[in-house]
Amino acid sequence: MGVRSGRTARRSRPAGDGGTRVTGTRVTGLRAPVVDGPWIVRGKDLRLTVFARSDRGLLRWTQRAAAGDEWAGPDVFExxxxxxxxxxxxxxxxxxxxxxxxxxxxxxxxxxxxxxxxxxxxxxxxxxxxxxxxxxxxxxxxxxxxxxxxxxxxxxxxxxxxxxxxxxxxxxxxxxxxxxxxxxxxxxxxxxxxxxxxxxxxxxxxxxxxxxxxxxxxxxxxxxxxxxxxxISVNPGSASGLETAPDRFTYYWADAATGGLFAHRPGAWVVPLGGGPAEGRIAALRAWLDGYDCTVLAHRTPDGEVMLAACGTENEGGGVWWSRTAERSTRPPALACDAEGRVVMALFGEDGALRIARQVPEPGLAMAPSVPV
Missing domain, CATH: 2.120.10.10 (Neuraminidase)
Structure with missing residues (x-):
């Protein structure tokens, strides 16, 4: 499964309506250091939401429309x-x-x-x-x-x-x-x-x-x-689990000694994934790529580079293709599928800004350069 990523950043339209009180406070141009996150979820209305935690509280960015490019936020909740x-x-x-x-x-x-x-x-x-x-x-x-x-x-x-x-x-x-x-x-x-x-x-x-x-x-x-x-020897904080078949989970983690990446389903062999070393949790997502049920993985290297990979779901043994995205992040990345089934990656750039990268309509897993929110 080919994986490609661009990097020439395009700035999104301004998000949020500075100063509006919801229960949290909406802040324009916030650069509060993030200490946890990001997490990205898709709601019942198919809009994506990104959460993170800073010293100021819980941060939230909300997609204005399902599958859209504009985001509101960050809202800051005590x-x-x-x-x-x-x-x-x-x-x-x-x-x-x-x-x-x-x-x-x-x-x-x-x-x-x-x-x-x-x-x-x-x-x-x-x-x-x-x-x-x-x-x-x-x-x-x-x-x-x-x-x-x-x-x-x-x-x-x-x-x-x-x-x-x-x-x-x-x-x-x-x-x-x-x-x-x-x-x-x-x-x-x-x-x-x-x-x-x-x-x-x-x-x-x-x-x-x-x-x-x-x-x-x-x-x-x-x-x-x-x-x-x-x-297995798991580097604390690196593990994630993904349901890859009905009632069956695959676990992904970085080895405690080497930082190398591995996958395992209970009852099966441990599979080396390459692509290491990894720092922080590994993001795992199921998505349809070129009509195939695939698993998408992303992680942050110790020097801040974001790595991205894809393989057939439960076919890690057939090969996992890693791509150097040229994206850099201060926190481990997060993955989700948007309302149209496209892969979306959330990360925090070195300037502290939330950035969003989206899959583009090309064969394999091709990601556009991330843009700041």
């Missing part, structure tokens, strides 16, 4: 003091924000959450999810949260606990939170990944000491059961 943020979307289109809250001294206090229920609408107030530990010393040691949304709309929040295992808490579709559950495990690292299948079934993959621990539901909203460990 957020509690967070060390990390996860952004997940359920089949209902709702976007959930799960953050690890810290005190003014930088001590972890617990997990909080908020939501956006419709594209372009206000973000709800932040509410506590809590902490699996009661004593302050243990509570400070919980890991970065990961989350997934089941088919019924139940939000599952996972954290590494102070004992090195994994704790989970779930919110049902009516907003009631159950108790924290200890899923066991040991030596869980930061940077786990939670995923949900189209069926609503949830899986969770936690990097550990020379292994990756995995839990899965047999059915949507069922109990999470421990699976055999995967003998």
């Amino acid at each position: 957020a509690p003091r967070l060390s990390h943020l996860a952004v997940v979307q359920g089949a209902d289109g709702f976007v959930r924000f799960i953050g690890r809250r810290v005190s003014a001294e930088g001590h972890v206090t617990g997990v909080v959450h908020a939501a956006q229920y419709q594209t372009g609408r206000p973000v709800t107030e932040w509410k506590p999810v809590g902490n699996p530990h009661k004593d302050a010393a243990s509570a400070r040691r919980i890991g970065v949260p990961a989350a997934a949304v089941s088919g019924s709309g139940s939000v599952h929040v996972f954290v590494a606990n102070a004992g090195g295992g994994v704790s989970m808490r779930s919110e049902d579709a009516k907003g009631a939170w159950g108790p924290w559950r200890d899923l066991q495990g040991s030596d869980a690292y930061e940077g786990a990944v939670a995923v949900a299948a189209a069926s609503g079934r949830v899986e969770y993959l936690a990097p550990g000491d020379g292994v990756a621990m995995r839990w899965q539901q047999e059915k949507s909203d069922g109990g999470l059961e421990r699976c055999p460990d995967l003998r």
